[in-house]
Amino acid sequence: MRGNWRRWLRVWLLLLAGLTITDTARSMPRRRSTPLPQVLERFGPGSFNCAGFALGTYQWMSWPDTCEILRSARPLTSPDAPLLDGEMRVWLWTYLSRRITEDGCVESSHPDAHLVSGTCDSAGLVYSKSGAQPVEGPAAPASFRPSEFEFVGLNPYGQRVFVLRQGIVEQWLAVRPLSRRD
Numbered sequence: 414m415r416g417n418w419r420r421w422l423r424v425w426l427l428l429l430a431g432l433t434i435t436d437t438a439r440s441m442p443r444r445r446s447t448p449l450p451q452v453l454e455r456f457g458p459g460s461f462n463c464a465g466f467a468l469g470t471y472q473w474m475s476w477p478d479t480c481e482i483l484r485s486a487r488p489l490t491s492p493d494a495p496l497l498d499g500e501m502r503v504w505l506w507t508y509l510s511r512r513i514t515e516d517g518c519v520e521s522s523h524p525d526a527h528l529v530s531g532t533c534d535s536a537g538l539v540y541s542k543s544g545a546q547p548v549e550g551p552a553a554p555a556s557f558r559p560s561e562f563e564f565v566g567l568n569p570y571g572q573r574v575f576v577l578r579q580g581i582v583e584q585w586l587a588v589r590p591l592s593r594r595d
Contacts, residue, residue: 459545466542467503467530469590476526486586492554500587503530504539504554508578512565515573522579527559530588558583 464474468482486503496502510525529541540550541557549557558581565576 461542462544463527463529463542466540466548467528468588476524479526479528482591483586483588486588489585489587492585494585494587496587499589501531501590503528503586503588504557505584505586506559506581507584508559508581510576510578513575513577514568515575525578527557529554529557 461471462473464479465472505528507526509522511522512520529539538551539554542548568574
């Protein structure tokens, strides 16, 4: 019984934190979802994730495949460090992720990440894609940093589901663009 009480308290605190984050997010300006017709018409919006979009393959890339590509990346000391000819800048956030339902079911954590890259204008704004979500932007790269606690939808039983991201680490990398898929 004692362990069950602690579990409910932890879920209640997480839900309370989620409501605070959600209320804060509502007061912030929203990023406008901007269609990129040439990319979306050619590849389809659901055929690539953030890694495929940022690295220019326009394919759904697994985390191991993304890690393999990023192994050859050159670490940068700051987000505005100079690039060599032919390189593009990548912002990478890595973390442990788990989903939590409002009734207290918690899945085990797993490594996950989000990345954005490149510039679309002289202001240094970028576009971003998160999973099956639409392309968003343009916005400052830091604005695409994943939140620590976020409502992601309802499960098949109608319960609210949240994602909890722990230990978010931001890195800046320089990579050579990959060849795009035909």
